[in-house]
Amino acid sequence: MTRRLSILLTTVTVTLLMALATSMVLAEAFTDPVGDTFDAGGSLTTADPFIDLTNVEFYTIGGTLWVKMTLAGVLPAGPIQNTFIEWDMLVDVDGNNATHGWGQWPLIDNGIGVDVLVRVGLVPPGVTDAMPAGGYIGQFSDWTGAYSPRTFTDFQVNQNTVAFPLGNPADRPTTTGRGVAAVRKYSPPTTFQSGDKAPNEGYFTFVNGAVTVVPEFPAVLLTLGAAMILGIAILRRAKSAKRAFT
Numbered sequence: 001m002t003r004r005l006s007i008l009l010t011t012v013t014v015t016l017l018m019a020l021a022t023s024m025v026l027a028e029a030f031t032d033p034v035g036d037t038f039d040a041g042g043s044l045t046t047a048d049p050f051i052d053l054t055n056v057e058f059y060t061i062g063g064t065l066w067v068k069m070t071l072a073g074v075l076p077a078g079p080i081q082n083t084f085i086e087w088d089m090l091v092d093v094d095g096n097n098a099t100h101g102w103g104q105w106p107l108i109d110n111g112i113g114v115d116v117l118v119r120v121g122l123v124p125p126g127v128t129d130a131m132p133a134g135g136y137i138g139q140f141s142d143w144t145g146a147y148s149p150r151t152f153t154d155f156q157v158n159q160n161t162v163a164f165p166l167g168n169p170a171d172r173p174t175t176t177g178r179g180v181a182a183v184r185k186y187s188p189p190t191t192f193q194s195g196d197k198a199p200n201e202g203y204f205t206f207v208n209g210a211v212t213v214v215p216e217f218p219a220v221l222l223t224l225g226a227a228m229i230l231g232i233a234i235l236r237r238a239k240s241a242k243r244a245f246t
Helices: 002-021 221-246
Strands: 028-031 053-063 064-072 083-092 116-123 135-142 148-152 156-158 161-165 178-184 192-198 203-207 210-214
Touching: 053 178, 053 192, 053 203, 064 178, 083 161, 116 161
Parallel strands: none
Antiparallel strands: 028 053, 053 064, 064 161, 083 116, 083 178, 116 135, 135 148, 156 161, 178 192, 178 203, 203 210
16 A cells, blocks of 8 residues: 555646646747736836836847847837836856846746846936936846946837847857746836836746746645655655664
């Protein structure tokens, strides 16, 4: 009976782990639900259509991975007074959640350790000396070594889409690692008002142009798997103890 139960638990555990592993799906183009924008507390809120992500696509140009975000509405034609908006790719280069030079903000980054932030921002007038009139700007910030912010101009804003390269503007290697796409609106520029992200749980992985999305495994499934493994260990220990006294 003990042997049969052990075999059953082993079979169920392996099946569970295989199901979790095969939940990784190809995500060259990823669809995000419409109307899932949120406020600073993570609650659903109504936001401008150009904050609402509906699709995220990845493609390669000249060896560099690009991301293209599609929004529910047309992006602003120009800067908005007292409002800062950004379309981001948050990148975890080393796959280590404990390293996060950008900081920690699970509401936006889903808990990955952000080492690089690549974004297109819409700067309001009168905020920076570099852009006194405001406007769109591409920014690449790297915390993997000495903090290294750079700007780039080859991003694309067209109707309801924004696209930009993920490589370092200095040499444009293909970015590898894990990432979360996000949109953030600050109004005034230091107060988070609304945002959206994709995926809503988990993260994208990208290596040499190949992109997958890894969903966040439900805690109940992970707990169940751990309990099954523990159960097998207890049964095996009990069986060993029984042999010792036989």
